[in-house]
Amino acid sequence: xxxxxxxxxxxxxxxxxxxxxxxxxxxxxxxxxxxxxxxxxxxxxxxxxxxxxxxxxxxxxxxxxxxxxxxxxxxxxxxxxxxxxxxxxxxxxxxxxxxxxxxxxxxxxxxxxxxxxxxxxxxxxxxxxxxxxxxxxxxxxxxxxxxxxxxxxxxxxxxxxxxxxxxxxxxxxxxxxxxxxxxxxxxxxxxxxxxxxxxxxxxxxxxxxxxxxxxxxxxxxxxxxxxxxxxxxxxxxxxxxxxx
Ligand code: F3S
Numbered sequence: 001x002x003x004x005x006x007x008x009x010x011x012x013x014x015x016x017x018x019x020x021x022x023x024x025x026x027x028x029x030x031x032x033x034x035x036x037x038x039x040x041x042x043x044x045x046x047x048x049x050x051x052x053x054x055x056x057x058x059x060x061x062x063x064x065x066x067x068x069x070x071x072x073x074x075x076x077x078x079x080x081x082x083x084x085x086x087x088x089x090x091x092x093x094x095x096x097x098x099x100x101x102x103x104x105x106x107x108x109x110x111x112x113x114x115x116x117x118x119x120x121x122x123x124x125x126x127x128x129x130x131x132x133x134x135x136x137x138x139x140x141x142x143x144x145x146x147x148x149x150x151x152x153x154x155x156x157x158x159x160x161x162x163x164x165x166x167x168x169x170x171x172x173x174x175x176x177x178x179x180x181x182x183x184x185x186x187x188x189x190x191x192x193x194x195x196x197x198x199x200x201x202x203x204x205x206x207x208x209x210x211x212x213x214x215x216x217x218x219x220x221x222x223x224x225x226x227x228x229x230x231x232x233x234x235x236x237x238x239x240x241x242x243x244x
Contacts, residue, residue, distance in 0.1 A: 002028040004082055007038055007060035007166050008088040009050065020029055020097075021112050022088070023047075029080045030205060036064050036075035039101075044204040052101035059214060065092055072152040072212040075194050094164075111167045115193050117177035122185030137182040143218045144177040152213030153209035153219050165198040169219035170207035176222035179229070191226070191233050 004026050013019035025046050027038045036054055043050045053063040057076045064075040067090040069083055080087065095103035121131060153169040154160055160168050167175075172194060179190045194200045200223050209219040 002030045005029050005041060006086050008086060009039075009042065010090045010099050011050075012097050014097060014225075016026070024034065027100070030129050031081065033080045035068055035073075035078040035083075038080055038087065039089070040234050050101075051099035056133070059155045060148060062148035062214075064094060065150040065152045065155070066090065067092065067155070074150060074152070074214050076164055077214060089238060094155055094157075094160040095151070105151060106162075106170070107164070108149075108154050108170065109127070112149070112172040112174060115167065115171045115178075116173045116186075116190070117178065119178060119184055120186035120189070121183055131183040133182050140180055140182075141177060144173050144180075146215045147173060147217055148215060150214060152212045152214060154173070156208040156212045157204055158206060159204060160207065163198060164204060166202050167194065167199055169223065171202070172203065172226060173199075173209075173217070173219040173222040176226050179226065187229075191230055194226050195230055200230060203227070 007025045007027055008022045010020055010023065011017075011023045011161075020104055025042045027041050029038070033233070034057075038055060039054075041051055049115075053143075055061040055063045058205055059077045062074065065072065066076065067073075068078055069088055072092065075089075089101065091097055091101045092148075095105060095107065097105050106243065125131075147170065149170060152172065153173075157166075159166045159182055176192055177204045178184045178188065184190075187208050203220075203223045205208065205220060205224070207220050210221075213219065
């Protein structure tokens with residue numbers, strides 16, 4: 001048995017349109033269909049020009065991040081059955097629109113790269129080829145290590161809306177991920193990268209990032225740890241590191 005759902009989809013082609021509009025489509029829905037399946041149906045049956053990103057279809061790649069009925073979510077993870085009769089879809093905020101739901105992630109990646117998202121061990125590679133962590137040291141990274149870089153937290157954070165240089169929750173959480181890593185020895189450099197008016201202290205603890213994370217990670221707590229350590233460094237207090 002299928003039912004019909006109405007999709008209202010944000011459409012905008014900067015090369016042709018003066019402003020955006022919403023296009024409406026009626027999609028037959030069967031059990032198990034996701035919002036991404038609905039978009040695929042629209043693209044196949046009604047308009048092959050509809051632009052959006054997707055890849056894995058199972059919440060791993062983070063490509064299909066968008067705004068669905070008032071919340072930032074991954075389209076492949078939202079069952080149509082859990083939504084009402086109308087499905088309204090908008091692109092992620094704070095990023096330029098390339099076309100329709102397809103946004104330019106360049107600022108997101110620039111900020112991500114700016115925090116040096118890789119291990120800086122400060123000594124030559126060990127002969128064994130491995131840098132060992134204890135289980136507790138690894139567990140300390142649980143609340144941040146599974147980030148899939150979908151950008152939902154970035155879009156949901158209001159600070160990114162009025163400070164385009166703000167590093168944002170994903171980059172800051174990643175900075176803390178390496179700051180807390182027992183194998184990393186670049187504490188001062190890492191804190192200097194997130195200091196300043198567009199860094200961790202710019203976060204107003206709004207919790208939107210924590211609420212929308214599809215992996216149930218906690219960017220807010222990670223940023224709070226950076227804040228604590230920034231204050232400690234100003235007061236020449238020993239870094240606490242473990243705080244998430
Ligand atoms: Fe934004 Fe998250 Fe901070 S939503 S203000 S980065 S707690």
